[in-house]
Amino acid sequence: MMNEKKAADPAATKPPVKDWLNKEFLFTAVHEYAMFIALILIAIFFQWRTDGVLLQPINISKLIMQNSYILILAIGMLPCILTGDIDLSVGSVLAVIGAIAGTLIVNMGMGVGVTTVICLAVGLLIGAWQGFWVAFVRVPSFIVTLGGMLLFRGMTMVILDGNTLSPFPTSYQFVAQRFLSDVPMFAAIPYSTILIGVLVAVFCAYLELRDYQQKIEYNVPAGTRTALIARIAAIAFVSVFSTYWLTQFKGLPIVLILLAFLIAFYSFICRRTVFGRHVYALGGNERATQLSGIKTKWVRFIVFVNMGLMAAVAGLVFSARLNCAAPSAGTGFELDAIAACYIGGASATGGVGTIVGAVVGGLVMGVLNNGMSILGIGIDWQQGIKGLVLLAAVAFDIYNQRNKR
Amino acid sequence: MPKILLEMKEIVKEFAGGVRALDRVNIQVEEGSIHALVGENGAGKSTLMNVLSGIYPYGSYEGSIAYDGGECRFATIRDSEARGIVIIHQELALIPYLSIMENIFLGNEQAVHGFINWGKCRREAIKLMERVGLNELPDLPVNKLGVGKQQLVEIAKALSKNVKLLILDEPTASLNDDDSQKLLDLICELREKWGMTAIIISHKLNEITQIADRITVLRDGKTIETLEKGKDDFTEDRIIRGMVGRAITDRYPARGECPVGDVVFEVKNWNVESPYIVGKMAVKDVNFYVRRGEVVGIAGLMGAGRTELAMSLFGKAYGRNITGQIFKNGEEIKINSVSDAIRHGIAYVTEDRKGSGLVLIESIRENTTLPTLPRLADRGIINLHREVRVAEKYMDKLHIKAPGIYQKTGNLSGGNQQKVMLARWIYADPDVLILDEPTRGIDVGAKYEIYCIINELAKAGKSVIVISSELPEVLGVSDRIYVMNEGRFVGELSREDASQESVMRCIMQSNTQQSEANGGKKNDE
Numbered sequence: 001m002m003n004e005k006k007a008a009d010p011a012a013t014k015p016p017v018k019d020w021l022n023k024e025f026l027f028t029a030v031h032e033y034a035m036f037i038a039l040i041l042i043a044i045f046f047q048w049r050t051d052g053v054l055l056q057p058i059n060i061s062k063l064i065m066q067n068s069y070i071l072i073l074a075i076g077m078l079p080c081i082l083t084g085d086i087d088l089s090v091g092s093v094l095a096v097i098g099a100i101a102g103t104l105i106v107n108m109g110m111g112v113g114v115t116t117v118i119c120l121a122v123g124l125l126i127g128a129w130q131g132f133w134v135a136f137v138r139v140p141s142f143i144v145t146l147g148g149m150l151l152f153r154g155m156t157m158v159i160l161d162g163n164t165l166s167p168f169p170t171s172y173q174f175v176a177q178r179f180l181s182d183v184p185m186f187a188a189i190p191y192s193t194i195l196i197g198v199l200v201a202v203f204c205a206y207l208e209l210r211d212y213q214q215k216i217e218y219n220v221p222a223g224t225r226t227a228l229i230a231r232i233a234a235i236a237f238v239s240v241f242s243t244y245w246l247t248q249f250k251g252l253p254i255v256l257i258l259l260a261f262l263i264a265f266y267s268f269i270c271r272r273t274v275f276g277r278h279v280y281a282l283g284g285n286e287r288a289t290q291l292s293g294i295k296t297k298w299v300r301f302i303v304f305v306n307m308g309l310m311a312a313v314a315g316l317v318f319s320a321r322l323n324c325a326a327p328s329a330g331t332g333f334e335l336d337a338i339a340a341c342y343i344g345g346a347s348a349t350g351g352v353g354t355i356v357g358a359v360v361g362g363l364v365m366g367v368l369n370n371g372m373s374i375l376g377i378g379i380d381w382q383q384g385i386k387g388l389v390l391l392a393a394v395a396f397d398i399y400n401q402r403n404k405r
Numbered sequence: 406m407p408k409i410l411l412e413m414k415e416i417v418k419e420f421a422g423g424v425r426a427l428d429r430v431n432i433q434v435e436e437g438s439i440h441a442l443v444g445e446n447g448a449g450k451s452t453l454m455n456v457l458s459g460i461y462p463y464g465s466y467e468g469s470i471a472y473d474g475g476e477c478r479f480a481t482i483r484d485s486e487a488r489g490i491v492i493i494h495q496e497l498a499l500i501p502y503l504s505i506m507e508n509i510f511l512g513n514e515q516a517v518h519g520f521i522n523w524g525k526c527r528r529e530a531i532k533l534m535e536r537v538g539l540n541e542l543p544d545l546p547v548n549k550l551g552v553g554k555q556q557l558v559e560i561a562k563a564l565s566k567n568v569k570l571l572i573l574d575e576p577t578a579s580l581n582d583d584d585s586q587k588l589l590d591l592i593c594e595l596r597e598k599w600g601m602t603a604i605i606i607s608h609k610l611n612e613i614t615q616i617a618d619r620i621t622v623l624r625d626g627k628t629i630e631t632l633e634k635g636k637d638d639f640t641e642d643r644i645i646r647g648m649v650g651r652a653i654t655d656r657y658p659a660r661g662e663c664p665v666g667d668v669v670f671e672v673k674n675w676n677v678e679s680p681y682i683v684g685k686m687a688v689k690d691v692n693f694y695v696r697r698g699e700v701v702g703i704a705g706l707m708g709a710g711r712t713e714l715a716m717s718l719f720g721k722a723y724g725r726n727i728t729g730q731i732f733k734n735g736e737e738i739k740i741n742s743v744s745d746a747i748r749h750g751i752a753y754v755t756e757d758r759k760g761s762g763l764v765l766i767e768s769i770r771e772n773t774t775l776p777t778l779p780r781l782a783d784r785g786i787i788n789l790h791r792e793v794r795v796a797e798k799y800m801d802k803l804h805i806k807a808p809g810i811y812q813k814t815g816n817l818s819g820g821n822q823q824k825v826m827l828a829r830w831i832y833a834d835p836d837v838l839i840l841d842e843p844t845r846g847i848d849v850g851a852k853y854e855i856y857c858i859i860n861e862l863a864k865a866g867k868s869v870i871v872i873s874s875e876l877p878e879v880l881g882v883s884d885r886i887y888v889m890n891e892g893r894f895v896g897e898l899s900r901e902d903a904s905q906e907s908v909m910r911c912i913m914q915s916n917t918q919q920s921e922a923n924g925g926k927k928n929d930e
Binding site: 151214215217218219220262264272273274275277278280281284285287288289290293294295349 | 410496719720722742743744746747753755760762763764765766767771775776778782785786787789790791794829877
């Protein structure tokens with residue numbers, strides 16, 4: 001009787017499988033790239049309305065540098081949201097790191113290198129502090145980080161005593177304000193920025209090829225060769241052209257290199273590592289993850305420690321960019337970072353979301369801000385429009401999910 | 406000639422991606438009858454009822470629904486409820502902290518100008534509770550009730566909406582035999598006294614043959630046949646043949662030659678305190694062992710402490726103040742966490758697929774490899790291609806029916822979900838497998854396949870512990886049976902000695918001993 005069933009199976013289920021795969025594939029493609037498409041449309045719209053100012057090399061450089069710290073926060077925030085948590089304290093943590101850096105460098109005259117190490121360590125400690133309460137004592141993250149938001153804002157004010165510290169030495173500002181051509185080693189090389197673009201393209205092509213070969217080796221559907229070549233060509237074009245475009249101004253901003261590294265690194269962690277998988281599983285079903293022998297408390301703890309580190313990095317970049325440490329620095333940044341994740345397709349209940357999505361979400365807001373500023377729309381309207389975009393993006397996501405069922 | 410209350414004609418329902426869940430289904434329900442709907446999981450029973458009740462609105466399916474002399478085009482559940490069609494889902498939709506009467510009138514409050522008339526509410530609630538035989542205070546929160554009584558609250562709620570056609574989806578799946586019988590009696594009584602019509606979806610064929618007037622069998626989204634009491638062969642075997650399209654001569658496959666080896670796993674003096682109620686012992690002084698290649702059943706009623714025992718053994722995932730010893734291959738092992746348990750070759754397949762088994766938003770692939778990822782990884786980096794191969798291999802091996810390994814487990818039928826969990830733990834390659842209610846809420850065909858898997862595991866030299874509330878199942882698959890009652894092991898029976906009667910006798914005897922020991926004090930629930 002088992003045989004009978006088996007014999008009937010291939011005939012009955014095989015054709016619809018293929019059909020289903022194609023449709024499903026299209027569906028997920030539209031769903032997955034929806035925000036990316038939206039980003040392009042928004043960019044085209046503002047490019048048109050601003051008479052081509054938006055995509056000028058100088059403006060793009062500015063856009064990246066202005067939004068870098070929000071994007072760094074969003075990269076740290078995404079894992080928190082994946083586990084079903086949230087971190088409201090990152091704006092305050094960013095401020096306290098700036099304040100510490102300001103005190104150490106401006107007031108005490110310590111070296112930039114030592115200060116950076118101390119600040120990152122403090123970020124880790126803050127992350128561990130909040131992670132402890134969230135993961136081990138099981139206080140809801142909303143409450144722990146709401147407390148943290150007040151606590152670290154207060155700490156900032158105490159450290160700065162109400163003053164704004166400035167200026168920082170130029171070496172401190174390097175990460176946030178300088179370009180690749182400012183590095184002596186690269187300044188000597190003509191078109192060093194484009195060279196980087198080419199190197200990135202080659203590296204990506206290598207990864208694609210290796211993946212393709214492995215797929216064949218493991219007998220996993222690998223797609224056609226044409227698709228592979230098209231993919232590699234697209235990657236090469238985008239990376240070379242965008243670096244070429246940046247050379248029209250001052251070349252590659254240093255902070256973009258940092259960002260690209262963080263995006264690549266955390267995407268890899270999320271998609272390819274055991275730890276990343278555990279984060280997703282924990283957000284999807286905590287009990288099931290525990291019963292699979294995964295130490296969910298530690299997973300959650302590490303996610304928060306990492307968030308602290310990212311907030312510290314953002315704090316360094318932000319204070320370097322503004323060239324001062326102010327008591328009110330970073331107010332409301334947590335909400336921008338959270339909004340970036342949600343706009344980028346993360347689920348509020350956890351378990352769904354990508355690093356690239358969060359970055360795209362952050363860029364959507366960044367381009368909106370920048371475009372509207374160029375058009376002379378006031379900050380009041382900008383806020384309102386950003387709010388509507390967040391709502392629309394999430395509503396669209398939910399609508400999409402429902403249709404999928 | 407009795408009146409036809411409901412006629413669904415040529416119903417076709419397709420889901421995104423071209424999955425055809427219903428393929429020209431026809432069903433006629435006579436007024437005042439009890440109509441059973443049976444079929445394997447994924448046969449389309451629930452989909453059909455969702456079409457009927459307006460969860461899938463008019464326009465999202467093809468075909469016509471004639472009800473009570475008119476055509477129905479329901480856009481929402483409210484529309485169908487207004488016509489007296491009420492559906493009670495398998496997962497009860499009660500608000501735990503609200504009282505019985507508040508739950509009964511939820512969405513239908515006894516209010517004047519938006520202010521609730523509590524006097525009327527209480528009076529009407531008591532009337533309804535009398536009708537369903539629920540003898541409790543109307544302002545008791547429903548989370549203080551057992552599942553059986555909660556089911557009665559749901560029925561009272563349906564009655565408050567002037568139900569004419571009551572649809573029950575697996576009403577007895579989580580009830581014990583006693584409560585199940587009471588519920589079935591109630592349905593018959595409602596029909597006799599009030600002329601209510603009922604459609605019952607159930608996998609428990611013995612119940613269906615007992616109360617149904619007609620049985621419609623669905624298979625793969627098609628109507629196969631409708632059997633009528635008194636006219637057609639109304640036996641369980643006949644129904645099974647319709648459901649699976651073949652006769653299952655033996656519901657429990659024979660294992661064949663399979664020598665039982667040495668004792669692999671042994672538990673001594675195991676005690677577990679309930680984490681919720683201080684001083685209450687969920688497991689009391691349990692001793693047992695399992696040999697290599699042996700299937701040991703743990704029988705008992707709901708709440709006997711079997712799941713608690715299993716989970717406390719599985720890395721102390723349940724309970725506190727756990728004492729006792731665990732031996733594996735004769736050596737004592739210390740297990741303090743789930744990962745310790747897995748490392749020592751113990752696996753636990755939970756009874757609660759959705760709550761604590763699967764990550765429903767993730768795919769078959771991710772669910773299959775969840776506990777064993779490090780094995781597929783090099784320095785923490787997963788080899789995704791190898792993972793795909795593993796997932797495909799196990800999907801094939803366990804006959805998981807899905808369009809592919811990227812299918813979300815939340816979209817699978819119960820039987821296939823169960824197989825994904827089995828795939829996960831079989832790939833983990835444990836020595837001792839604890840299966841907790843491995844066939845709960847799944848259909849006959851899938852059950853058979855799972856029994857086959859259990860046999861194969863035993864043949865491969867694994868020690869399998871099967872926990873089940875269905876006595877025939879425990880008797881059918883086990884080499885040896887422990888009987889558990891109120892946290893204790895109250896009997897050990899060999900395959901030859903075990904029968905439904907002998908198991909029940911063990912439980913009853915222990916109950917009398919218990920009540921004697923307690924000075925005849927009535928045991929509270």
